[in-house]
Amino acid sequence: MSARRPLPRWADVALLPLLNLLLALIVSGIVIAIIGQNPFEAIRIMAYGAFGYGEGIGFTLHFAADFIFTGLAVAVAAHAGLFNIGAEGQAYIASLGAFFVGYFLDGTNWILVLPLAVVAAAAVGALWAFIPGYLQAKRGSHVVISTIMFNFIASAIMVYLLNYVLKPKGIQDPSTVNLLGAARLPQLRQFFSFFGYAPLNVTAIFAVLALIFCYVLIWHTKLGFAMRTMGHNPTASRYAGISNSRLIMIVMAISGALAGLVAVNEVLGVQNKIVLDFTSGYGFVGIAVALMGRNHPVGIALAAILFGALYQGGLELQFEMPAITRDMIVVIQALVIMFTGAMEGLLRPGLENAFMLYLPRQKADAVARETVGTEG
């Protein structure tokens, strides 16, 4: 009875993340002030850079698409009680699928390349996540550990392939050949000049489709029902005749497939080749996005746009305020990830107490919820 009452839903999904964000900005501001720059000016530059003009918005949305893929990957697994930390490696290795479809179909049309690349990247990502899933389901090694390991394995494989196998002769950079034909996915700036030179491309449509797909999957399918059952209570799912081992493998594969779509966005949408470390931490940002978005597609979309803005605004800040180096941008991004992700619960107890104290009606509702009715 002495347990704290849960927060009202709006406070949980909106107020708490905003407070966390505010806290992150305050700490970032202190850091910026320490190195002798004006924090308010820095924030203004970041906000303008992210949302102030068409090209900035285009960049923000482009990053957001990546974060939607990785955020959904983490969220789908989380609904089944699995913590997929391997979106980074899954996206990285999935680039092979996207690249080879582009490579072999470079002479055709993007209309053909896009869906096939999506399928191939998703398939490779799914396979890369399926293996840790199999290891947990059948051999009892926890996915948290094995997906971390698989990030390193993916990274090592890609370094090897880019240096010794896929690199064309006569080039210094560890990267593949440029795809310059049909595998160059159309940029939205070709249709809307508003976006300037932003790399926002047709893959972003798949980000929207992925959001809808995940919503339907989680709450409107029998598979989603089984996933949520296992996620809340694995004993109950076993009682319900659900094969937990099979489900773990299926969910990990779906999660990896979503992460794999990052490869289409980056490899065929921006770089037109696989470059070393093109995932640059998007997989890990996905964890923060899923946490902040409360594993709900709408929340993930909003959180992904926020993080997209942070990335784009950071780039702009680096450009406008030379004293703020690339490393300082990483510090700011890390602070936001830390406060909204890893330390997401920091303010929760205080906020719950505040609601208890200042909203007696809230308190009354919470108690009523917990002591419903009398026995019949």
Next chain:
Amino acid sequence: MTNERSVPDKAQRSSGTAATTSPWAIELRKINKRFGPVWANRDIDLKVRRGTIHGIVGENGAGKSTLMSILYGFYTADSGEIFVNGQLARITDSRHALALGIGMVHQHFMLVDNFSILENVVLGAEDSPLLASSLAKARKELKRLADEYSLHVDPDAIVEDVSVGQQQRVEILKALYRGADTLILDEPTGVLTPEEADDLFRVLGVLREQGKTVILITHKLREIMAITDTVSVMRQGQMVTTMPTRETSPEQLAEAMVGRRVLLRVQKGAAHPGTPLLEVNDLVVEDDLGVTRVKGVSFSVRAGEIVGIAGVAGNGQSELLEAISGMRAPESGSVAVSGRPVSFHGDDGAARLRGARLAHVPEDRQRMGLVTQFEEWENSILGYQDDPAYGKGAILDIAAAQAEAAARMQKFDVRPANPRLRTANFSGGNQQKIVLAREMERNPDVLVVGQPTRGVDIGAIEFIHNQIVKMRDAGKAILLVSVELDEIRSLSDRILVMFDGHIVGEADPATATEGELGLMMAGIEGNAAVAATMTATEEKRP
């Protein structure tokens, strides 16, 4: 009281005078406690005489535990006064309560399992930084208490090695060691065998003779009638009545608790058993740690009969249930439903058993039978989520599932009848009805039920028992596992007694006495009356 009434059992009524003349040990006046709009306690008056055993009964949520928590200092009342031995007391934490001589024995023991009994008694009450002198003093004190209240324990035994009944004695000794004059016992017999419960009552009798005051919280009316001097009934946060136990009856108490007339005995006719629908043959089951918990059990359940498995918790019943329902693959042996053997391959055995028309109401509804975070309708399809009735193909037909859930809630009187409500927000009895409704409404051939009324109120127990009997009369085979011996005896058509992984005997509920069953449950054989009713073929001994 004009003169001492002739009381058959001297030991149990020896305090007849104390019950009417001794001063008040505890007096609560106009105690109010609100949690938001809910009055957990409303204008509660309670007077407990020194040297008596005072029972408090009431359904779950009636406010008994809140009241005792206020007395023991866990909560502070919003208003009202507490008098201890006639003195106004402000009890703000349990240390205050202890200083005033109020001790509590919780339902779940608060002992350190790998400490000795002596260490547990001393824990938190050491009177010097060096343990040796405290222990030496405690050993002497423990000896004195043991002699005075005939609460004998081996002070050097490790707690996890002694029986549950002994552990409870340690809890009582802890309270006495800290100088408790008034002992509050919260549902003390829930975990005890009948013999251990009798033993506890004997100890409580001695405590009363020595002038201690006992407040006994229970939902078992039989215990109230057997041991208390005075009984108070609570309902929905209010004190309904307080009266001398001898002037009341179980029926009257039940009516006061529920607010309407309740049938305490299960109404059922004779069973008409048909063909065996569930056959278990030489089943051996291990638990998660690899310990063999079911050691070769064979029995069958026929259509139209209820077979009860009695036993003290932890003798293999849980593992037996899990194996039969497909949740745990047995090491050896077989299970057949309607004559067809069941395969235990893979980890989705529960789905195959449902396919064989065996329904399972699990022992622990919150851990197994429900996802408490789900809305009610989602739990209403749990286990049957792949049924085409809830959508053909991959998409879930939420509207159909919700409509069905709403209809079932009406039929089983689940309150509140809202399928969109989170399951955790239903009371224990209503949660159990949700599980029962789901499993019974599938119209299975075999129903396996574990602890159907654990934590369920009297009013709901009556309903649940009637539903089970109705299933039997419809020609279903029902296997009932319960640690409540009363429930086993009143519902079953045949009783199998389980001890240490074996079925040690079969008894006829019409003729077997509680004592005979209790002996079997404790693993003691050689009772002629029971042996006569045992079926040799179904008895498996090592």
